[in-house]
Amino acid sequence: MRQPEKVKFVSQMTKNTYAMVLAGGRGSRLHQLTDWRAKPAVPIAGKFRIIDFVLSNCVNSGIRRVGVATQYKSHSLIQHIQRGWQFLNGQFGEFIDVLPAQQRVEAKWYQGTADAVFQNLDILRETSPDYVLILAGDHVYKMDYGELIAFHVERQADMTVACIEVPLADATSFGVMEVDKEGRVVAFDEKPNQPKPIVNKPDKALASMGVYVFNAQFLYEQLLRDVDDPGSSHDFGKDIIPHLIAAKYRVFAQNFNDSCVKYDDGKPYWRDVGTVDAYWEANMELTKVVPDLNMYDQDWPIWTFQEQLPPAKFVFNDDERRGMAVDSLVSGGCIISGASVHSSLLFSNVHVHSYSSVEESVLLPNVEVGRNVVIRRAVIDKLSIIPDGMQIGVDLEEDRKRFYVSENGIVLVTPDMLGQKVHRIR
Numbered sequence: 336m337r338q339p340e341k342v343k344f345v346s347q348m349t350k351n352t353y354a355m356v357l358a359g360g361r362g363s364r365l366h367q368l369t370d371w372r373a374k375p376a377v378p379i380a381g382k383f384r385i386i387d388f389v390l391s392n393c394v395n396s397g398i399r400r401v402g403v404a405t406q407y408k409s410h411s412l413i414q415h416i417q418r419g420w421q422f423l424n425g426q427f428g429e430f431i432d433v434l435p436a437q438q439r440v441e442a443k444w445y446q447g448t449a450d451a452v453f454q455n456l457d458i459l460r461e462t463s464p465d466y467v468l469i470l471a472g473d474h475v476y477k478m479d480y481g482e483l484i485a486f487h488v489e490r491q492a493d494m495t496v497a498c499i500e501v502p503l504a505d506a507t508s509f510g511v512m513e514v515d516k517e518g519r520v521v522a523f524d525e526k527p528n529q530p531k532p533i534v535n536k537p538d539k540a541l542a543s544m545g546v547y548v549f550n551a552q553f554l555y556e557q558l559l560r561d562v563d564d565p566g567s568s569h570d571f572g573k574d575i576i577p578h579l580i581a582a583k584y585r586v587f588a589q590n591f592n593d594s595c596v597k598y599d600d601g602k603p604y605w606r607d608v609g610t611v612d613a614y615w616e617a618n619m620e621l622t623k624v625v626p627d628l629n630m631y632d633q634d635w636p637i638w639t640f641q642e643q644l645p646p647a648k649f650v651f652n653d654d655e656r657r658g659m660a661v662d663s664l665v666s667g668g669c670i671i672s673g674a675s676v677h678s679s680l681l682f683s684n685v686h687v688h689s690y691s692s693v694e695e696s697v698l699l700p701n702v703e704v705g706r707n708v709v710i711r712r713a714v715i716d717k718l719s720i721i722p723d724g725m726q727i728g729v730d731l732e733e734d735r736k737r738f739y740v741s742e743n744g745i746v747l748v749t750p751d752m753l754g755q756k757v758h759r760i761r
Contacts, residue, residue, distance in 0.1 A: 358472030359406030419640025471545035
């Protein structure tokens, strides 16, 4: 439990922090799942969207001044924020502003993560923060940003990077850093071909989580310097951080284990659901008896837009036609009509008709599954209508002719793949 002095110390800092959430990316490794939406808007965990986790971390940490920078196919993301995240009180200086790419500085869209912040520099300055928190909007985790900012201030840092240990084989997808005994970053390599392991941990690398804290004035100076550099790609990982380290600024790394929200002996939970396999696995983990991600925690809740839906319904109890779900999450508005659902996650308003079977699958909102259908190890996108008798995940060679099949054999099905080509908001 925090001491009262520490609580006051942290709460004052979070109150004087502005959080910039970078939520403009497509997430191309999710393939057709992001054809109609940005990655942060992808539904996850039965009733949420990916961006809900980072926004909930902000609110729960006491950071109530937030900007969300959007770009790629952002309508559903903007709509979700407008409907579910307007409960903050503007009279107390609390807000979540949506910041679409507006070509505010010159006739170009966001060119990189640093450029996305630079193009909104005037908006950021208007809030006069002491600290700026830069966040990726496409990761699933629970983190107390107050602990990270307190670490930053105590180290008298110019910039602090939140980091996590990852398997060395996976580190090529991250910014990899080296730190000294004090936690100061002495080297940083963005997505290296040969990541350098942690000292005494040859199978692990120290990876950036895409979570940064800056002293506000220092950030402004670095963004203005970077925008005038013709050789820069205007990215925090590729350009800003390497420059700061080379220039001997005080850049520190805090291990996620010191600021994550975990329970009992649980492990720190952080997921980059950037591939179809990773997305499927993250949802499937939630069907375990005790999942690593606690969604039932009232002390650190995940906020989202709440639809008004009836309870899930299970009908028919005959031997050959029994409506049932086992080891599964079934959201509001679902109807399981004489069908069986095993080890699966069903989002809102999913209807599974008689004699059908759904196993180890993720069905997004408003999916309708016809009669005598078999679905195994699949992700079925929003609004898909699965016709009677279709088999998905039974014969992967046949599935590859019409759907996307991942490296690990997860089948992704979208309405377009089913020939249901309707131009609609997703």
